[in-house]
Amino acid sequence: MPGLYIHIPFCRSKCRYCDFTSYPGKIGYAEAYMACVYKEMKLRAPELQNKEFDSIYFGGGTPSLLDAKWISGCMNRLRECYSISSDAEVTIEMNPGTVDLNKIAAYKKAGINRFSIGLQSSKNRILEEIGRCHTAKDFLNACQWIGKGNKSADILIGLKDQSWEDIQQTIDYAVSGGVSHISMYALTPEEDTPIYTDYLNGELPDEDTVADFYDQAKTYLSSLGFSRYEVSNFAKRGFESRHNWNYWRRGEYVGFGVAACSFFGNRRFTNTRDLDEYIKCILTDHYPVVADDLLSEEDAKFETVMLALRTAVGLDLIKYRKQFGTDFFVDFHSAIQKNSAYLEWSDNSIKIRDEYLYVQNTIIIDFLQI
Ligand code: SF4
Numbered sequence: 001m002p003g004l005y006i007h008i009p010f011c012r013s014k015c016r017y018c019d020f021t022s023y024p025g026k027i028g029y030a031e032a033y034m035a036c037v038y039k040e041m042k043l044r045a046p047e048l049q050n051k052e053f054d055s056i057y058f059g060g061g062t063p064s065l066l067d068a069k070w071i072s073g074c075m076n077r078l079r080e081c082y083s084i085s086s087d088a089e090v091t092i093e094m095n096p097g098t099v100d101l102n103k104i105a106a107y108k109k110a111g112i113n114r115f116s117i118g119l120q121s122s123k124n125r126i127l128e129e130i131g132r133c134h135t136a137k138d139f140l141n142a143c144q145w146i147g148k149g150n151k152s153a154d155i156l157i158g159l160k161d162q163s164w165e166d167i168q169q170t171i172d173y174a175v176s177g178g179v180s181h182i183s184m185y186a187l188t189p190e191e192d193t194p195i196y197t198d199y200l201n202g203e204l205p206d207e208d209t210v211a212d213f214y215d216q217a218k219t220y221l222s223s224l225g226f227s228r229y230e231v232s233n234f235a236k237r238g239f240e241s242r243h244n245w246n247y248w249r250r251g252e253y254v255g256f257g258v259a260a261c262s263f264f265g266n267r268r269f270t271n272t273r274d275l276d277e278y279i280k281c282i283l284t285d286h287y288p289v290v291a292d293d294l295l296s297e298e299d300a301k302f303e304t305v306m307l308a309l310r311t312a313v314g315l316d317l318i319k320y321r322k323q324f325g326t327d328f329f330v331d332f333h334s335a336i337q338k339n340s341a342y343l344e345w346s347d348n349s350i351k352i353r354d355e356y357l358y359v360q361n362t363i364i365i366d367f368l369q370i
Pocket of ligand 1: 010011012013014015018019020022060061062095
């Protein structure tokens, strides 16, 4: 089933590695922005009346920086405008330095049933270095306030002066908070971020070191009962993120807010990244869309393959044949030949071998030449 996404672009400050669409110091825009998000939800609703949604995701930015009334307001508006499954997975991304017991109680009351918490590291020295506005202890407090709820932690590897012991302790710390899901991302030093200077100065661990950290962490997580189901995502059985699965299966989704993307009816829509422009468009009854692409059959095939090969289960060959009426091995003959050492397949599926999943980008690129 399709999913709904709401982008909340406000942050308390800018982390040194961040290139997401987020606006530190603009929380004063919250009321005007959320009024526009509500209006966008209403604008889109008529063309989506026949769809039922089984996941909702508040991402950012820092959704938890907002007063909780806006999150419950969004939930009310979504329920008014769309058909939402009674057992929908509803996730909110949280910066642990921006929540308290009352806020979490209000989220639960609004229907949030999954909490994705940005821990990044259990070392305060590292958190300070990368510009996070919270301490490790804030993470444990947030976990305690959430209680038995479904919790996920984001952690980062490849940071300056980070050792394998730091990463292992961070995993232990996340587990001590009772999480059942961990997203582990390798830092990508983007050119327009302050951390890129550290990268240029050779202060970040090199690619081979990060790949070793990743392998060690994967093995360690597995020993703790967390299976890798996608290159950066690990979960205890039954706690895989429904919202993310829908995305990797190339399911439909509808996004609201600045920089949000939508994919339905074989079209991909991208909203403007400019906060003022977003507000202006909505206030004048225009969609804030800056790109509207009708996808060709070739695009659809490549996207299906690219997304599926990021997952541990890989691509379902029978579904592929059913969807496109062609054979995957014929469509991608040369890419398969070139990468056969990295792939494994059966009659029903094909996937990247476990030991090469971390470097899937370099393999998947060959599948672009359909
Ligand atoms: S909290 Fe997240 S979105 Fe905000 S600046 Fe930090 S990394 Fe970026």
